[in-house]
Amino acid sequence: MVGYLFGAIPVGLLVGRAWGFDPRVVGSGNIGTTNVARAGGTIPGIVTFVADILKGFIPIEVTRFILGSAPSALATVGVATFVGSIASIFLKFRGGRGVAASLGVWLALAPAPIAIVVGVFSVALALTRIVSLASLMGALVLPPTVATFDCPAPYLLGAIIMTALVFLRHSENIARLIRGEEPSIGRAATDKALE
Secondary structure, three states, X not given: OHHHHHHOOOHHHHHHHHOOOOHHHOOOOOOOHHHHHHHHOHHHHHHHHHHHHHXXXXXXXXHHHHHOOOHHHHHHHHHHHHHHHHOEHHHOOEOOOOHHHHHHHHHHHOHHXXXXXXXXXXXXXXXXXXXXXXXXHHHHHHHHHHHHOOOOHHHHHHHHHHHHHHHHHOHHHHHHHHXXXXXXXXXXXXXXXXX
8 A cells, every 4th residue: 555655646647736836737648757748848757757666666675674575565666656646546546658657666676687678668669769668668678578587486476467557557658669659769749649
């Protein structure tokens, strides 16, 4: 429950308000890094990104401090934190796409696999300049990468659940990708054609 509530903190909304805008009523209406950056600029985007990473990282480290290396507990807290970030009780169970929060979770759980995931994301972003596609590519390689590094079984289950939820939260983006309408970095986009 604590992990969920921590993950549910609407960082993007708070950052937007601090910079004088509400990300829910601009662009895609999403409170994640991409929409905050598009709506408010680079600095609010970076602040949102870092804060969302910490939102995923801190609950894992607190749980590890209290319970030690307990894979089932750590994975459960990680998934709960991630769910909080995409379905916040403070936003009527809406939220971001969960990518930055999941990065924080996995930096705490298993840094080696997430380094490969970040590499895949970075290459995909450099080649396509489409944030949502790069995020989906990174999420897709998470479970097999976790399995390759022989992480505990609860971690693999958590990776599968989180990947499925990332794809679910990106359903509109996937539809736009199929239609060839998903905006890329530097390409003008309006209204719901934003990630």
